[in-house]
Amino acid sequence: MTKIAFIGLGNMGGPMAQNLVKAGYDVCGFDLVPEALDQLAQAGGSKAGSMREAAQGARVVISMLPAGKHVESLYLGDDGLFNIIDRSSLVIDCSTIEAEVAKKVGERAEEQGISFIDAPVSGGTAGAAAGTLTFMVGGSAGIVEQARPYLEVMGQNIFHAGGAGAGQLAKICNNMLLAVLMTGTSEALKLGIDNGLDPAVLAEIMNKSSGGNWVLEKYNPVPGVMPEAPASNGYQGGFMVGLMAKDLGLALNTAAGSKTATPMASLADNLYKMHAIRTGSTKDFSSIIQLYDPVN
């Protein structure tokens, strides 16, 4: 049975690793949070005491970490996995990070004969649990094919965006648009609510009209409209405000490099910063709708 090391078992990595267990792989996970390790063990995987222990004897390493600094240190740090894993290993990083960091890790992997792709995802925690994620992959076509059987367990759509770092660039563009959609959709819903409309009815109307979008279809920010959405669970779980703020920073830095005008993303970035100042960074990003509420 192929051993897979899975590093980062949070809101996304936890369910992704569990789907690999269900598909029959020997998954050994590592996370800094003991409860995350316990959940993988309960699902039939095994838990390691360190990332190095998880990677011992693994043919495939998958990471799902918060940001570029975590990924860089996991693979390239003094204690990093590139110093210990087998040359024939396949490494798949699914975290959303700087394209530059993905390229740097990819170059080091190539120098050492390790197969590496950047493979960030879209689809949220529901997509991670259902195994229906969209993967946006950067790397050589041969390595993408090598990774495909594992990606197909965790996702439904696998796009090869281009060379190293291209997956990250596609993901950054997508999340910049998602931030704009979430803030704009929250504003439209709030206008309706403030003028007496039922948000569930309004959402249904807009979703079947020219304003229809993914937020209205799958991730309504108003509590009670969608029982499964983070909004109906106190904005817990899901995709944290701090992670969306990170992704907007990645988009704006990339835009500065290419001298691309991104006025909508700049506004969304400021709205998320104001929201984080008022309520912190750990709620789900759909809680941005609370920014439109009067202060008590």
Ligand code: NAD
């Ligand atoms: P999360 O904070 O829930 O999970 C990250 C996990 O990594 C945590 O459990 C944390 O303990 C662990 N971790 C941090 N440093 C570690 C280390 N050195 N070794 C081992 N474990 C470590 O975040 P998430 O929502 O699962 O997001 C993970 C990545 O996926 C981020 O890059 C995010 O931008 C991206 N993403 C998230 C979503 C979403 O809907 N949540 C969707 C698409 C992409």
